[in-house]
Amino acid sequence: MEIFLTYLKVFAVGGAVCAIGQLLINKTKMTSARVLVTFLLAGALLEAVGLFRYIEDFGKAGITIPITGFGKTLAAGAIEGAKQGLYQACTGGLAAVAAGFTAAIAFGFVIALISKSKPKST
Amino acid sequence: MKKGRQTYLVDKKVYIAYTATIAGVDEGKGRLRDFFDYVIDESEFGCKSHEKAEIKLRKHAIESLLKNAGKNPADVDAILGGDLLNQLVPSGFSAREFDVPFCGLYSACATFGQSLATGAALLCCGAQNVVCCTSSHFATAERQYRFPLELGTQPPPTAQWTVTGVGCALLTTERQKFKCPKVTAFTLGKVIDMGLDDPNNMGAAMAPAAYDTISAHLRERGVGADYYDLIVTGDLGKLGRELLCSMLEQECGAVKDRVNDCGCMIFKDRQKCGLGGSGAGCSSLVFCSYLYKTMKEGGLKRILFVPTGAMLSKDSSLQGESIPAIAHAVAIEI
Amino acid sequence: MDKKEYGELVKQTSPKTKEGKTLFLAFAIGGLICMIGQAFADLLTAVIPSFDEKQIGALTGVVMIFLGSLLTGLGVYDKIGYYAGAGSVLPITGFANSIVSPAIEYNKEGIVFGLMAKMFSIAGPVIVSGVSASVAIGAVYYIIGLFR
Numbered sequence: 001m002e003i004f005l006t007y008l009k010v011f012a013v014g015g016a017v018c019a020i021g022q023l024l025i026n027k028t029k030m031t032s033a034r035v036l037v038t039f040l041l042a043g044a045l046l047e048a049v050g051l052f053r054y055i056e057d058f059g060k061a062g063i064t065i066p067i068t069g070f071g072k073t074l075a076a077g078a079i080e081g082a083k084q085g086l087y088q089a090c091t092g093g094l095a096a097v098a099a100g101f102t103a104a105i106a107f108g109f110v111i112a113l114i115s116k117s118k119p120k121s122t
Numbered sequence: 123m124k125k126g127r128q129t130y131l132v133d134k135k136v137y138i139a140y141t142a143t144i145a146g147v148d149e150g151k152g153r154l155r156d157f158f159d160y161v162i163d164e165s166e167f168g169c170k171s172h173e174k175a176e177i178k179l180r181k182h183a184i185e186s187l188l189k190n191a192g193k194n195p196a197d198v199d200a201i202l203g204g205d206l207l208n209q210l211v212p213s214g215f216s217a218r219e220f221d222v223p224f225c226g227l228y229s230a231c232a233t234f235g236q237s238l239a240t241g242a243a244l245l246c247c248g249a250q251n252v253v254c255c256t257s258s259h260f261a262t263a264e265r266q267y268r269f270p271l272e273l274g275t276q277p278p279p280t281a282q283w284t285v286t287g288v289g290c291a292l293l294t295t296e297r298q299k300f301k302c303p304k305v306t307a308f309t310l311g312k313v314i315d316m317g318l319d320d321p322n323n324m325g326a327a328m329a330p331a332a333y334d335t336i337s338a339h340l341r342e343r344g345v346g347a348d349y350y351d352l353i354v355t356g357d358l359g360k361l362g363r364e365l366l367c368s369m370l371e372q373e374c375g376a377v378k379d380r381v382n383d384c385g386c387m388i389f390k391d392r393q394k395c396g397l398g399g400s401g402a403g404c405s406s407l408v409f410c411s412y413l414y415k416t417m418k419e420g421g422l423k424r425i426l427f428v429p430t431g432a433m434l435s436k437d438s439s440l441q442g443e444s445i446p447a448i449a450h451a452v453a454i455e456i
Numbered sequence: 457m458d459k460k461e462y463g464e465l466v467k468q469t470s471p472k473t474k475e476g477k478t479l480f481l482a483f484a485i486g487g488l489i490c491m492i493g494q495a496f497a498d499l500l501t502a503v504i505p506s507f508d509e510k511q512i513g514a515l516t517g518v519v520m521i522f523l524g525s526l527l528t529g530l531g532v533y534d535k536i537g538y539y540a541g542a543g544s545v546l547p548i549t550g551f552a553n554s555i556v557s558p559a560i561e562y563n564k565e566g567i568v569f570g571l572m573a574k575m576f577s578i579a580g581p582v583i584v585s586g587v588s589a590s591v592a593i594g595a596v597y598y599i600i601g602l603f604r
Contacts, residue, residue, distance in 0.1 A: 010494045011487035014547070018486025019479050021542030025276070026473045029320065032275055032545045032554065036582045039546055044589045048596075061494035062487070064513060065520060066546040067582070073513070074586050078594030082601055089598040093590025099514035100548070101583075103521045104555050105575070111529040112559030112571050117271040118531030119165045120260065122148040122283055122393035171564045270561035272528050273578065274537020274544050274553050276478070279471040317459040318466060326466040330457075364469060369457065394538075397471070 006060065013059025017066045036067050043071025048079070073097050126342025128335075129309045136242045137302040138454065139294045141410035142187035144179050146260065146286025149399075149407065152389045157411035158287075159186065165261055165286060172261035173211060180205075180216035180257050183288040191292050193251060195220045202241050203255035203290070204233035206263050206402050213255075222253075230431030231258070231328075231357050232311070234289065234406040235450030238427070239308040241293040242452075255290035258401030267321070267436055280323040282359045283395035285388060289406030291414070303417045307453040309339035313433065315446040321439045325362025325385075325397055328430040331447035332358060333369040336428055339451040340374070347374040351422045354413065355449070356405035356429030357385035359398035384408035384429075405429035417456050424455045478541050485536065486543035493520050493547070517548055524549030528556040554578040 021035050030038070043063075046052040052072045055063045063069060074093040081092025094101070123131045143159045150161030160182075167175040180203075188195065200223045205212045210226040217224035229236040237254035244252050261271060263284040269275055293305065314331040332355050340347060347353065347370065358366060363383040370377045384405045385398035409427055416422050430449040439445075457465075497516040500507070507515065524547075527533040533553045537544045544550050555575055562574035576583065 007491050007494060011491050014490025014493075015483035015487030015543075017490075018540075018543040018546050019483040021486075021546045022479050022482035025542055026475060026478060029278065029322070032273070032542075032550070033578050033581050035542060035545055036551060036554065036579070037585045040582055040586050041589055044586065044593060048593045061497055061516070062490045065490045065493035065516075065548055066486070067548060067551055068546075069513075069517070070548060070551065070582075071586060071589070074590035075593045078590040079597050082594045082597035086595070086598050089594030090591050092594055094587055097586075100517040100521060103518040104525075104552055104579075107522050107525040108552065108555040108559050108575060109571070111525045111556055112563055112575070113567070115529035115531075115560055116563075117261070117560050119147070120264075120271055120534070122151075122389060122395045265561055269578070270557040272531060272534050272553070272557035272560055274528075274534045274540070274550065274557075276538060276541040279473050316462045318463065323466070323470060326470065330462060361470060365465065368465070368469075 009058060010060050010062040013055065013062030014065060017063060017068060040067045040071040043068030044075040047072040047075035070097060070100065126338070128312070128338050129307060129342035130243070131307045132242045132246060132305055134246050134295055136245050136305040137294050137296070137298050138291050138305065138414065139296070139298055139302055140187055140191040140292045141414045142183045142190060142290050143407055143411045144183045144288045145407060148393065149285055149287050149388060152393060154388055154408065154412045157415055158407070159411070172259055173207070176205065176212040176257055176259040176262055177215045179259070179288045180212055180255060181219045183290045184216065184220065184253060184255055187253060187290050187292055193292070195222050198222045198251045198253055199249035200225055200244060201253045201255060202227055202237045204228045204237070204402060205257045206230065207266060212257055229448050229450060230433050231400060231402050231404065232429040232431030232448050232450050233402045234409065235356070235427065235429035235452050238291070238293070238305060238452045239310060239450055242305040242308060245293055245295050250295055252293045253290055254293060255288065256402040256406040257288040258284055258286065258403035260284045260286045263401060277396055278322045279396075280320070280325070280361060281396040282324060282357065282385060282398055282400040283389070284401040285399040285404040285407060287403040287407035289403065289408070289410035291410055301418070301456055303414065303454045303456045305452060306455045307343055309335055309342065309451040311335035311449040311451070313446045313448050315444055317444045319439070319442070319444045321434060321445065323361070324400060324432045324445070325359035326365055327432050327445040328447040328449065329358055329362040329365040329369065332362070332366050332428055332430045332449040335449040335451045336370065336426065337373055339426065339453070343453070347377050347380060350380070350424045350426045353377070353381045353426045353428065355381070355383045356431070357398065357400035358383045358430055359385045359396070359400065361397050387412065417454070424453070427452045427454055481539050482541045482543035484543070485540035486546060489544065489547040489549060496520065520548045521552040524552030525556045528553045529560065551579060551582065
């Protein structure tokens, strides 16, 4: 029962994040890159002011799978690094997202090498 | 003979003797499929890229036009035409296949009107045979003006679908055995900008240009809208057509059943084409197939063909520019 | 008709986005993708118990990025995006889609100047803004730390 509730929360929070994004697209004619940047910064900001934790405790993957999670990891890495020194404060963000970043480049490269764009139809 | 500020009456008899069309896969599933000479079965047309496919489409269309007309490239005085891509790559590259003088023209999606007008003017200066050819390809336009094909974006409700296809026509002063449509007058359009800046709403940006050119044509030629059986615009789509009608109605009464748009004619309603087709190939494909054949069979006697174009680029939109639009009107009568 | 009047007329006559439908689809598909992410996170926790929460999170991201890339390569992701809108843009799979789709598109111009050079033509802003923001946040926290 508890696992069902967890997934329901994930669905609700993730859906809500995406619906807010859709509302932004509908109202402001934003392109996808802009929406991604906006939510990434929102995630980073929420982490910086310490609020992200509360949403994550409630919604789990609902907030970490959207790009907000990427922003959170960047900010969390920087905050963690700041405890050690200025150098780590600057590099901590990128270090924290190294796995995702590497995966995106490596998978992107390999898959783009072997695939072709498919015909699009009306 | 020039008449008024923008309109020219064609003094010689300029026949549109032959046409040739090649349509894309989706256009071949649309309303006008029976009118196309050839429908390709895959968007790359056996090439390595869509740009190469567009070059090949043009080459094949012009070749089949010349074959139908029984002409050699040596008989043709010039190939006029354009497309939507930077540096008119498909037009220029396809013209290298023919030993014929070439003139690349650009009025965005209105290029076919510009080609017919320029062709008629050349024939009045002594040329005998001129080929007019414009094309567009969904995939090449999408990459240049919008996003990569595989990017998961949602088209806004005012978006249109770029037509894949080529239409080409042979203009000639040689007397024809059969009754042929003739270019009798044309009006060169001005660039009109009503300050709209949404690159996903081209119909609304182009409608004022169409209105400006049509009303100038009617005024300067001294005829009413009812002189023509059909006033047909290039790619305004449903919204642009509605806006054009409401502007024209203020001037010349009810015209709704007399005004149509190639972009509204080409696809079926259930095809996910947004508000209709667009692109330099849209007007040429519809004119060279459906409109031309209907005229030849006597279904239409006089049409005012008004291809419309939006002169924007991806960068101009990003720099905050609004969308300037143009329309050229060509009167075609049989 | 002047520019202002015409702008008003266009605003009135233009078809509107179907708010309800687009919001519902974004919500449903976005939520679903997040649930898939949660499922992978739970699965990975069970399979690799030695990993801590952070590592599981990173690994889940990697799996989702792989899925997004794969679906893009198969030509499916743009079809999902047609209906889902932001529901498939915002999840990390959409980030992968924005990297892989230009890479595929420009592969025809060669691997170096096409694929590799254009790979971040859409996702570039995400990386630049994200890394810059993290440096700024790190610096602020460092300075605050100095005064504690």
